[in-house]
Amino acid sequence: MPVASSTLNELTRIVGNDAVVKSRAGLHVYECDGYTLEKACPQLVVLPADTAEVCEVVRLLSDSGIAFVPRGAGTGVSGGCLPAEIPVMIGTSRMKRIRRIDLAERTAEIEAGMVNLDLTRAVAGDGFYYAPDPSSQNACTIGGNIAENSGGPHTLKYGVTVNHLLGLEVVLPNGELLQLDRTPGRPGYDLSGFITGAEGTLGIVTAATVRLLPSPESVATLLAVFPGVLEASRAVSRIVAAAIVPAALEMMDALVIEAVEAAYKFGFPADAGAVLIIEVDGLACGLDGHCEHISQACRDEGASEVRRAADEKERALLWKSRKRAFGAMGRLAPDYCTQDGVVPRSKLPEIAERTAEIGKRHGIRIANLMHAGDGNIHPLLLYNGEDSAEVARVLEASREILQACLELGGSVTGEHGIGVEKIGLMTESFGSEEIASMSELRSVFNPRGLCNPGKIIPDSRACVEVTRPRPRGGG
Amino acid sequence: MPVASSTLNELTRIVGNDAVVKSRAGLHVYECDGYTLEKACPQLVVLPADTAEVCEVVRLLSDSGIAFVPRGAGTGVSGGCLPAEIPVMIGTSRMKRIRRIDLAERTAEIEAGMVNLDLTRAVAGDGFYYAPDPSSQNACTIGGNIAENSGGPHTLKYGVTVNHLLGLEVVLPNGELLQLDRTPGRPGYDLSGFITGAEGTLGIVTAATVRLLPSPESVATLLAVFPGVLEASRAVSRIVAAAIVPAALEMMDALVIEAVEAAYKFGFPADAGAVLIIEVDGLACGLDGHCEHISQACRDEGASEVRRAADEKERALLWKSRKRAFGAMGRLAPDYCTQDGVVPRSKLPEIAERTAEIGKRHGIRIANLMHAGDGNIHPLLLYNGEDSAEVARVLEASREILQACLELGGSVTGEHGIGVEKIGLMTESFGSEEIASMSELRSVFNPRGLCNPGKIIPDSRACVEVTRPRPRGGG
Numbered sequence: 001m002p003v004a005s006s007t008l009n010e011l012t013r014i015v016g017n018d019a020v021v022k023s024r025a026g027l028h029v030y031e032c033d034g035y036t037l038e039k040a041c042p043q044l045v046v047l048p049a050d051t052a053e054v055c056e057v058v059r060l061l062s063d064s065g066i067a068f069v070p071r072g073a074g075t076g077v078s079g080g081c082l083p084a085e086i087p088v089m090i091g092t093s094r095m096k097r098i099r100r101i102d103l104a105e106r107t108a109e110i111e112a113g114m115v116n117l118d119l120t121r122a123v124a125g126d127g128f129y130y131a132p133d134p135s136s137q138n139a140c141t142i143g144g145n146i147a148e149n150s151g152g153p154h155t156l157k158y159g160v161t162v163n164h165l166l167g168l169e170v171v172l173p174n175g176e177l178l179q180l181d182r183t184p185g186r187p188g189y190d191l192s193g194f195i196t197g198a199e200g201t202l203g204i205v206t207a208a209t210v211r212l213l214p215s216p217e218s219v220a221t222l223l224a225v226f227p228g229v230l231e232a233s234r235a236v237s238r239i240v241a242a243a244i245v246p247a248a249l250e251m252m253d254a255l256v257i258e259a260v261e262a263a264y265k266f267g268f269p270a271d272a273g274a275v276l277i278i279e280v281d282g283l284a285c286g287l288d289g290h291c292e293h294i295s296q297a298c299r300d301e302g303a304s305e306v307r308r309a310a311d312e313k314e315r316a317l318l319w320k321s322r323k324r325a326f327g328a329m330g331r332l333a334p335d336y337c338t339q340d341g342v343v344p345r346s347k348l349p350e351i352a353e354r355t356a357e358i359g360k361r362h363g364i365r366i367a368n369l370m371h372a373g374d375g376n377i378h379p380l381l382l383y384n385g386e387d388s389a390e391v392a393r394v395l396e397a398s399r400e401i402l403q404a405c406l407e408l409g410g411s412v413t414g415e416h417g418i419g420v421e422k423i424g425l426m427t428e429s430f431g432s433e434e435i436a437s438m439s440e441l442r443s444v445f446n447p448r449g450l451c452n453p454g455k456i457i458p459d460s461r462a463c464v465e466v467t468r469p470r471p472r473g474g475g
Numbered sequence: 476m477p478v479a480s481s482t483l484n485e486l487t488r489i490v491g492n493d494a495v496v497k498s499r500a501g502l503h504v505y506e507c508d509g510y511t512l513e514k515a516c517p518q519l520v521v522l523p524a525d526t527a528e529v530c531e532v533v534r535l536l537s538d539s540g541i542a543f544v545p546r547g548a549g550t551g552v553s554g555g556c557l558p559a560e561i562p563v564m565i566g567t568s569r570m571k572r573i574r575r576i577d578l579a580e581r582t583a584e585i586e587a588g589m590v591n592l593d594l595t596r597a598v599a600g601d602g603f604y605y606a607p608d609p610s611s612q613n614a615c616t617i618g619g620n621i622a623e624n625s626g627g628p629h630t631l632k633y634g635v636t637v638n639h640l641l642g643l644e645v646v647l648p649n650g651e652l653l654q655l656d657r658t659p660g661r662p663g664y665d666l667s668g669f670i671t672g673a674e675g676t677l678g679i680v681t682a683a684t685v686r687l688l689p690s691p692e693s694v695a696t697l698l699a700v701f702p703g704v705l706e707a708s709r710a711v712s713r714i715v716a717a718a719i720v721p722a723a724l725e726m727m728d729a730l731v732i733e734a735v736e737a738a739y740k741f742g743f744p745a746d747a748g749a750v751l752i753i754e755v756d757g758l759a760c761g762l763d764g765h766c767e768h769i770s771q772a773c774r775d776e777g778a779s780e781v782r783r784a785a786d787e788k789e790r791a792l793l794w795k796s797r798k799r800a801f802g803a804m805g806r807l808a809p810d811y812c813t814q815d816g817v818v819p820r821s822k823l824p825e826i827a828e829r830t831a832e833i834g835k836r837h838g839i840r841i842a843n844l845m846h847a848g849d850g851n852i853h854p855l856l857l858y859n860g861e862d863s864a865e866v867a868r869v870l871e872a873s874r875e876i877l878q879a880c881l882e883l884g885g886s887v888t889g890e891h892g893i894g895v896e897k898i899g900l901m902t903e904s905f906g907s908e909e910i911a912s913m914s915e916l917r918s919v920f921n922p923r924g925l926c927n928p929g930k931i932i933p934d935s936r937a938c939v940e941v942t943r944p945r946p947r948g949g950g
Contacts, residue, residue, distance in 0.1 A: 286692075433651055
């Protein structure tokens with residue numbers, strides 16, 4: 001049902017004419033996020049300037065019974081902000097102010113549309129940073145990070161978004177504003193923690209108070225080269241079982257290395273079957289010992305080479321190779337589909353074997369990126385989107401890999417969320433009692449389901465398998 | 476209404492005769508927790524041996540419409556497990572098994588009745604520990620810690636219980652069992668996080684999977700002596716603003732020092748106006764530098780002396796003085812009332828001044844313990860319970876101190892929870908919209924309110940001020 005012209009006029013009055021996107025060309029940008037398998041244009045996008053405008057917009061939509069979906073930068077990779085059958089999108093891109101930085105308290109209050117890395121940039125000069133660092137951190141917003149409870153390579157040591165959250169400002173689906181304090185020990189139920197990771201189904205986060213961490217005195221980044229994924233996986237287990245907490249512990253296999261080497265020319269050995277990127281941080285005086293310990297663990301598991309980034313420039317190039325690996329995959333095949341699953345760390349060798357077997361059986365080349373320290377795998381399934389039989393095999397192979405994650409005691413998403421992509425898998429991950437609880441809990445905040453309908457809780461729209469046109473690049 | 480004898484028979488059949496406490500003498504133990512201001516005996520206490528028995532007991536009580544309250548070790552200090560008008564208490568004291576320790580994954584799955592410190596004892600030999608360390612850690616249970624989302628002196632660096640939780644096993648108030656996975660990135664709403672800190676109002680936690688941390692390579696503990704609380708508070712701000720994260724940062728004022736010195740004879744200077752206990756941990760090579768930096772910050776704020784615990788024995792005695800300070804307070808007055816509030820760390824000098832002013836105005840001696848690094852204050856109000864006018868002044872002074880915490884941007888509990896003690900303050904801490912949301916959220920899990928009624932959500936029973944007999948020792 002089209003949004004009534006009276007409603008459009010009201011929305012325009014609230015946010016201003018320049019902040020309502022309604023042309024076909026303008027809306028095109030908003031038809032999908034980093035999950036490009038499904039696309040759908042909203043009827044219009046409004047871009048409020050501040051929290052008061054968000055409240056007014058949401059109240060109007062709520063009063064009119066019009067569904068809406070919040071969106072940050074659109075870097076999500078599971079279609080969490082896909083406006084399928086949702087008429088209005090509310091974007092936070094104009095809300096990127098820093099409200100308060102308090103270095104004595106080590107906190108910052110920022111608006112939801114602020115880009116993740118901009119917060120670190122704002123405090124780096126004083127020796128602080130914001131820890132959660134998704135690969136998309138130079139584009140993704142804090143609000144989107146909260147919706148997805150995002151992590152990043154440094155999750156292993158520093159935890160995910162919720163671990164750094166001290167308060168939320170949330171516009172409820174009826175337009176009311178909640179200010180939630182989440183300092184440790186605060187009384188009552190942890191509503192902020194509950195809203196975090198809810199993929200925008202409980203309200204629109206407009207601002208957050210987050211913890212700032214002192215920058216580590218020193219950082220060392222190692223590259224370890226292995227004959228294959230199995231050996232590298234075993235090294236991960238060995239490193240994690242020792243009493244060292246690396247800041248990051250990432251794996252790339254031969255196919256990923258081939259692509260990123262072509263793109264960024266770091267100088268990975270041509271014959272590497274897999275590499276680990278291992279970072280340790282802390283006091284300068286301790287890093288040599290940690291590096292030696294980790295190097296030995298890698299060599300014990302068959303590493304042919306372990307080298308330490310010589311300087312900040314080399315370290316930056318190594319991380320660029322890792323963080324922009326997705327972007328380099330286009331060199332290997334016309335299309336690829338990023339999967340996202342979790343297994344217990346000790347099961348990494350097993351999931352690597354099973355992924356390889358699944359790929360072989362279906363005739364699909366699969367590259368492997370892993371936040372290995374967290375047991376979070378990102379198999380990248382390569383294919384040609386023009387070949388519909390191959391597309392079908394990719395979907396089946398994806399399903400089997402996620403099924404294997406569940407069988408090994410893991411889960412069907414590590415960090416990318418459910419979105420529209422995996423809503424059909426919710427019933428495989430949870431019992432009906434739990435899903436019923438989640439549905440009832442959603443109803444407390446979002447009783448009419450107007451706020452981001454069709455996400456998290458499986459309903460009649462959940463048959464994404466049959467509506468999927470074809471898989472294409474992840475993010 | 477008395478529990479029907481048929482129900483009693485059924486409960487006895489489920490848990491066995493020895494595991495039902497119904498004699499007046501036996502029930503006496505369960506009439507209160509560490510918050511001794513209110514007492515109430517349950518009609519009976521059942522002590523299930525395992526999760527299956529908890530399910531059966533809860534199902535029976537639910538089917539019979541009988542309210543129940545879970546209890547761990549009863550070390551809580553806000554009356555969270557007070558069985559006021561609740562007929563049946565379900566104790567977890569027999570459920571203390573370790574189900575699984577996985578050092579490669581750095582996790583442990585333990586039953587809810589396990590004593591906090593016993594978990595660390597079980598893994599210490601392998602170089603690991605469980606981080607949350609309430610002062611009562613040699614008695615309190617993991618289940619109780621989850622109910623209260625407990626912290627401890629090391630919360631400053633390592634966070635509270637929820638930060639270490641990877642999964643929960645929960646018996647819902649209807650007797651159904653939920654197994655909740657909380658590994659980072661798991662999909663769906665964070666039900667485990669939501670249940671943590673809910674003070675047993677959403678179900679009974681029967682087991683948990685928690686994170687184990689590698690023991691720090693080295694620890695240094697400093698004692699800094701100040702002329703008064705103001706100077707010590709300013710030193711806290713200075714230390715926290717520097718790029719060091721102490722593992723703990725605790726304050727005791729002159730009255731507390733007097734009591735603990737009499738009890739444990741650590742050797743605190745007789746003229747100390749306040750002391751800070753500051754612990755740093757990490758690599759041995761870095762601790763000297765940290766200690767020097769912290770010592771300088773203390774001296775800059777007027778510390779007359781900063782000394783480092785010479786060995787593990789001296790360090791243990793220093794921590795004993797701090798952790799058992801509550802127990803020593805009886806030396807100063809016949810009775811005392813422990814308060815628990817939070818202010819932003821930068822407001823510590825201000826709350827110290829206001830607390831002193833409030834005490835002076837009401838003629839009440841107030842000793843001060845603080846988890847200073849977290850801004851968590853524990854004023855101890857000394858009085859004689861035989862003097863009813865003094866009791867009234869203690870209650871009024873307590874109220875004013877908590878009011879001051881709110882005015883300074885803090886909250887009315889730092890870690891002790893709401894329990895029965897502070898339920899009347901919930902409406903001062905939250906808007907009606909938030910309390911309504913909490914109440915609806917509780918109803919999702921606990922629709923008939925049979926599980927720990929009267930807690931968290933203020934209702935008709937909330938007028939604790941008028942029902943309070945008289946304040947006595949906290950915990």
